[in-house]
Amino acid sequence: MKINLKDALASMDYHDLVQFHEDLQKGGHSTRQMVKETILTKEKQMGKFCHVCQSEIDPHSVHNYTILLGPEGLRRKASFCALDCMEYFISTIKKRANELKMKSDKTGDI
Ligand SMILES: [Zn+2]
Numbered sequence: 001m002k003i004n005l006k007d008a009l010a011s012m013d014y015h016d017l018v019q020f021h022e023d024l025q026k027g028g029h030s031t032r033q034m035v036k037e038t039i040l041t042k043e044k045q046m047g048k049f050c051h052v053c054q055s056e057i058d059p060h061s062v063h064n065y066t067i068l069l070g071p072e073g074l075r076r077k078a079s080f081c082a083l084d085c086m087e088y089f090i091s092t093i094k095k096r097a098n099e100l101k102m103k104s105d106k107t108g109d110i
Contacts, residue, residue: 051089
């Protein structure tokens with residue numbers, strides 16, 4: 001289940017919410033650390049399954065591939081069980097980029 005920050009804050013008990021507020025007033029060190037750890041945990045979970053075929057990835061296999069996507073700050077990680085899955089993923093991205101380019105060429109958008 002996905003919840004947004006406003007819903008997460010509303011579901012917190014009063015004591016935790018006050019502690020959260022105090023941390024933010026002191027520069028948010030604990031909050032920043034908690035967000036960083038949560039991102040790392042989610043990145044590890046995302047690397048457990050192939051982004052294309054969803055098969056479980058053996059972390060010790062030399063046939064795994066992981067790429068980083070997107071601009072700094074919004075970077076995402078995608079892992080693949082084999083080279084052909086990564087090639088399929090990249091070809092899909094190229095196809096989408098070409099379609100967007102053709103669409104913008106037709107409309108004259110930049
Ligand atoms: Zn795969």
